[in-house]
Amino acid sequence: MISIANLSVSFGAVHALTNVSFDAAKGKITAILGANGAGKTTLLRTITGLEEAASGEISLEGTSLLNMRTEDIARAGVGHVPEGRGVIAEFTVLENLRLGSLAAKVNFQDGLAEQFELFPVLGERRSQHAATLSGGERQMLAMARALIAKPSVLLLDEPSLGLAPLVTAEMMATISQLCEKQSLTVLLVEQNAKSALKVAHDAVVLHLGNVVAAASAQEVASDERLRQYYLGLVDQ
Ligand SMILES: Nc1ncnc2c1ncn2[C@@H]1O[C@H](COP(=O)(O)OP(=O)(O)O)[C@@H](O)[C@H]1O
Ligand SMILES: [Mg+2]
Incomplete structure (x- = not known):
């Protein structure tokens, strides 16, 4: 399990992440959703030590990843596919x-x-x-x-960006398979909430650096308020 507790990250006066807390279960896909600027990339980059946390904690199976060098975080089993x-x-x-x-x-x-x-x-x-x-x-x-x-944890930053819908669907299926067969823990960052929610077990919704929801993917997908205001999923 990868555990994020009260994580805050700032760039000067910009609060990219404010008191972000959630757990990503081992062997499951946790979707990290939210509009452009929500803090999704900053979250992944902080996990891999590319950005510095102002406060809070990030741990993998109980071991803190904060203050570890990026290469040691990779050796500890965290793979990062950047934006x-x-x-x-x-x-x-x-x-x-x-x-x-x-x-x-x-x-x-x-x-x-x-x-x-x-x-x-x-x-x-x-x-x-x-x-x-x-x-x-x-x-x-x-x-x-x-x-x-x-890796035991795979961080994917907007893997569907720029891909055709069919290619995106295939890729999501591959991510799902990997997770199942290799018991990989996946953090799937996506603006494309619809595709991500189809394969994710859990979902975290970020808005301007704050967690507005952390629940099962099913719960998030069926919440009208989240769909409308944060996920851009308006029913036809
Ligand atoms: N290196 C940086 N310097 C200054 N501001 C940054 C930097 N990286 C990100 N930000 C700011 O942090 C916020 C979150 O950005 P980001 O994590 O890239 O969001 P997302 O990936 O959800 O689009 C934005 O307001 C962005 O402008
Ligand atoms: Mg991003």
Whole structure:
């Protein structure tokens, strides 16, 4: 379980996160929802040590991640797929995956076989530069690069951004499978509440850095007030 307690993060006068508290259950998908500027990216970046918390606590299975270096947080089992995917366009698929495996010191060939089984298209395109991949393939590569290090927690920042609805649906299905088969704990940050709520077990709704709801995905999806005011899900 990853536990966030009273977490606050500021950028000068901007309070990006204010007293944020929730638990993300082990082996489940917790969707982090909210409009642009809600603080979703800041939350993930603070978990991986890229932003500094002003106060509060972040712990993984009871061990505090605060004051740990980003590389040690990765070694502790937290994989981060940043906003915009963060693959290196000039590197091939293989080179990008090698980078992912370096941090965790896993056997590269074994990890590679596993990722190509999960994402066969990456195997077919192993020698292509990431720049030549489609948006969906690039997202798969970004996920594979994080997964090859064998994380127990996967942080995904807007994986559906810029993807066609069908590609988004496939990706959500893959996230669901991973979670089930590998008992991966997933924090799924999405502005696209509809797709995320379909696969998430739990959901946290952020608004201007505050938690306005933390409940089961089903409860959040059926709350008219949340749908209308915070999730942009207006019924037809
Ligand atoms: N590096 C930064 N410097 C200053 N303000 C920032 C920085 N990163 C984020 N913010 C501000 O923090 C708030 C939350 O941003 P962000 O976490 O990116 O939201 P989201 O990912 O939900 O769109 C916004 O008001 C944003 O402008
Ligand atoms: Mg963001």
